[in-house]
Amino acid sequence: MTDGDDRRLLRYGLIGLYGFIGAVHLVATDQFLPIMPDWVPQPRLVVIGTGLCEIAAALALMTRRLRQAAGIGLALYAVCVFPANIKHAVEGISVPPIPDTWWYHGPRLAFQPVMVWWALYASRVIDWPFRDRRIR
Numbered sequence: 001m002t003d004g005d006d007r008r009l010l011r012y013g014l015i016g017l018y019g020f021i022g023a024v025h026l027v028a029t030d031q032f033l034p035i036m037p038d039w040v041p042q043p044r045l046v047v048i049g050t051g052l053c054e055i056a057a058a059l060a061l062m063t064r065r066l067r068q069a070a071g072i073g074l075a076l077y078a079v080c081v082f083p084a085n086i087k088h089a090v091e092g093i094s095v096p097p098i099p100d101t102w103w104y105h106g107p108r109l110a111f112q113p114v115m116v117w118w119a120l121y122a123s124r125v126i127d128w129p130f131r132d133r134r135i136r
Contacts, residue, residue, distance in 0.1 A: 006130075010122035011061050018074060019058040025051025031095055035088040053077065061123060071123020078115040085109055 025032060029047045036043035053073065060070035088095065089105035098104065120126045 007122050007124065010118060011067075014074065014119060014122055015058045015061050018054040022051045022054030022058065025054065032084075034093045035084045035095060037083050037087050040084075050077070050081070067123045068125050071119045071125045074119035074123075075116045075125075078112055078119065082109075082112055085112065 025047055029044060029051070032047045033043055036046065040046055054077070057070040057074050057077070060066035060073075085105075085108060087093070089102070089109060092100060094100050117126075117128075121128070121130075
């Protein structure tokens with residue numbers, strides 16, 4: 001499998017993941033409100049806005065011209081939602097059908113940096129750690 005194939009598969013995964021999650025943000029907005037940190041203004045609009053941004057970024061990943069911008073946007077998004085993920089885990093907030101155990105929250109929190117890398121690598125913003133080390 002070539003570098004392009006790897007990135008394409010990772011990109012398709014992001015497209016599916018963020019397209020789905022974005023749609024869930026729009027159809028089940030109220031379920032996300034309890035995990036929003038108190039300092040977030042207009043949490044309902046933020047949940048709707050993030051859903052729209054997730055869908056837009058998923059679509060942008062499909063085009064060469066917008067791919068890197070989408071990757072950067074999704075990486076920043078993964079950083080920005082981290083406080084909500086922490087609140088969800090630490091305060092034990094129930095958001096059905098998401099499991100409310102540390103078997104779910106622990107890996108989810110640990111995986112957040114991977115999500116940042118995944119978005120940047122799949123969109124060709126970074127090559128780390130797989131850049132070609134051959135002498136040219």
